[in-house]
Amino acid sequence: MNQHPVGIFDSGYGGLTVLKEIIKKLPQYDYSYLGDNARAPYGTRSFESVYHYTLECVKWLFAKGCPLVILACNTASAKALRTIQQNDLPVIAPDNRVLGVIRPTTEKIGDYTKTNEVGLLATAGTVLSGSYIIETQKFYPQVKVFQQACPMWVPLVENNEHNGIGADYFIEKDVKKLLDQSHNIDTVLLACTHYPLLKDKIKKHLPGGVQLLSQGEIVANSLADYFKRHPEMESRCSKQGKLRFYTTDSTDDFDAHAATFFGKSIHAEHVSIE
Numbered sequence: 001m002n003q004h005p006v007g008i009f010d011s012g013y014g015g016l017t018v019l020k021e022i023i024k025k026l027p028q029y030d031y032s033y034l035g036d037n038a039r040a041p042y043g044t045r046s047f048e049s050v051y052h053y054t055l056e057c058v059k060w061l062f063a064k065g066c067p068l069v070i071l072a073c074n075t076a077s078a079k080a081l082r083t084i085q086q087n088d089l090p091v092i093a094p095d096n097r098v099l100g101v102i103r104p105t106t107e108k109i110g111d112y113t114k115t116n117e118v119g120l121l122a123t124a125g126t127v128l129s130g131s132y133i134i135e136t137q138k139f140y141p142q143v144k145v146f147q148q149a150c151p152m153w154v155p156l157v158e159n160n161e162h163n164g165i166g167a168d169y170f171i172e173k174d175v176k177k178l179l180d181q182s183h184n185i186d187t188v189l190l191a192c193t194h195y196p197l198l199k200d201k202i203k204k205h206l207p208g209g210v211q212l213l214s215q216g217e218i219v220a221n222s223l224a225d226y227f228k229r230h231p232e233m234e235s236r237c238s239k240q241g242k243l244r245f246y247t248t249d250s251t252d253d254f255d256a257h258a259a260t261f262f263g264k265s266i267h268a269e270h271v272s273i274e
Contacts (some may be wrong), residue, residue, distance in 0.1 A: 004238045005030035007066030009057050011105075012040035013254070014193030015072030016261035018101065021216030022070075023243075025224055030242040032064055035258075036273065037249035041154055042075040043123030043192075049175075050125070054080035055088060056273050062093050067236040069098045070223070074122060074191050077102045078129035087174060097233060102131050104222030105189065105215050110140030112211055113187040117144050119178045121202070122191035124149040132191060148178035150192075155250045157194045158257065161174065167201060175205040187211045197260065 008019045012035050019033055020112060035055055036042075055078040061069045071077045077100030084098050103252050109118055114239060120132050127149040136145050152170040156162050190196060196214040203212055227234035245268040247254040254268045 001236065002050055002264040003030055003240070004065045004066065004236055005242070005244070006065055006237055007031075007058075007061035007064070008072050009054070009061060009067035009069055010035055010073040010193065011042035011053075011076065012037050013257050013261045016153075016258055017193050017214070018070075018072040018216045018219050020262055022223055025217075025220035026227075028239045028241055030238045030240050031175070032061060032066060032244045033246065033272070034061055034245045035245075035249075035254060035268075037247050037254060039248065041123070042073065042079075043073075043125040043154060044151075045075075045125065047079045047129075050075055050079040051083055055084055057155070058088075058098055059092065060271070062096055067096050068233055069096070069101045070219070071098065072193060072219070074101060074193065075125040076100070078131040079125050094201075097230075099217050099223075099226070101193070101215050102135055102191075103220050104136035105191070106132060107139050107222070108218055109136055109189060109213075110143050112213060113143060115184045115186045116142050117146065117182050117184040117186065119181075119185040119188040120145055120147045120191050120255065121147045121150050121153075121174065121178060121188060122147065123154065123194060124151055126191055132189075138263060139142065144182075146178060146181040148174055149176040150195075153198060154194045156194065157197050160260070161259075162197050162201075167198065168204075169206045171198060171201050172205050175202060179207075185210065187213065189235075190214045194261075241262075245269065248273055254257040 051163045081100040127147045133145045156167045247268045251268045251270050
């Protein structure tokens with residue numbers, strides 16, 4: 001049987017937190033994960049660069065046999081997804097699909113809030129894109145989204161400092177900036193796939209009764225629903241329970257960091273995209 005895995009793309013390691021939840025929900029499928037670590041982080045890069053890099057990686061995953069690619073990266077979802085879907089897919093692979101993490105999250109976010117005020121913690125790129133505000137308005141016009149960029153959080157995680165006391169300083173500062181925007185925020189969304197590793201520290205700085213959401217489980221449930229609604233795509237995805245990991249940078253580095261995000265040791269293969 002030919003392998004036609006579901007492709008999972010991220011600029012680095014963070015998408016592994018999404019993949020982990022997808023596998024819990026849908027363990028029967030094959031998955032190929034690609035981390036563009038050589039060009040990470042994407043959060044501070046221009047729209048043009050993120051689009052260019054993301055499209056290259058999507059094409060690479062298509063060439064590996066993936067009929068469906070999920071951008072498990074908020075920055076790529078915010079800055080590249082729509083252009084790829086509208087302009088590139090009809091030309092390069094009209095029968096394939098590329099999905100992101102923002103739409104499935106915003107489709108559900110209104111179900112969690114009672115005050116209709118939601119806080120968003122994200123990278124600067126995701127905040128500047130305004131994607132969460134735009135998409136949430138489509139599904140829940142009554143919900144107001146307050147955003148806070150957290151530029152130090154990804155470096156803390158990737159340098160394995162997320163459990164240290166230094167992380168508390170930046171987390172407390174950014175959470176306070178978010179909550180100062182409104183005292184009625186009752187739901188906070190972690191709109192970066194690195195941030196679940198900081199969840200326990202973030203909770204310490206949230207008032208009681210404020211929910212803290214990460215995206216992995218939401219995206220996994222959304223993919224299961226997508227397959228039900230699109231049996232023509234579901235039938236194209238192979239089901240041998242196989243996993244493959246690829247990185248554009250050092251495999252030793254990737255394997256060491258990835259274990260933290262994925263929860264168990266993995267062995268990645270090095271690839272060149274450019």
